[in-house]
Amino acid sequence: MAVVIARxxxxxxxxxxxxxxxxxxxxxxxxxxxxxxVCRECGTEFRVTRLGELQIPRHCGEPMEVVRRSAEDGPLxx
Numbered sequence: 001m002a003v004v005i006a007r008x009x010x011x012x013x014x015x016x017x018x019x020x021x022x023x024x025x026x027x028x029x030x031x032x033x034x035x036x037x038v039c040r041e042c043g044t045e046f047r048v049t050r051l052g053e054l055q056i057p058r059h060c061g062e063p064m065e066v067v068r069r070s071a072e073d074g075p076l077x078x
Contacts, residue, residue, distance in 0.1 A: 024052065024053070026052070027050050027051070027052045028050065028051045028052070029049070029050055030048060030049065030050065030051050031049040031050075033068065034047075034068060034069060035047070035048040035066065035067070035068050036048065036066075036067045036068075036069065037056070037057060037064040037065070037066060037067075038064060038065050038067045039059035039060055039062070039064050039065075040062070040064075040065060041059070041060035041061075041062055042059070042060050044059055044060075044064075046064070048066075
């Protein structure tokens with residue numbers, strides 16, 4: 001009887017927990033695209049070289065902006 005209850009409990013927990021683990025997105029090399037994340041408050045820049053699951057970071061309390069420009073242009077003016 002205890003085995004039946006244990007198996008039933010495991011089945012219920014597996015069903016309630018949803019599908020298995022998500023597959024991770026394939027990482028894409030975007031170094032040649034010159035994509036930057038820029039903080040408009042203080043001017044901090046991060047160059048994006050690989051994309052997977054994009055999560056926009058926060059800096060100075062605000063989300064950073066995605067900017068596409070030539071890497072040779074240098075940092076944005078103040």
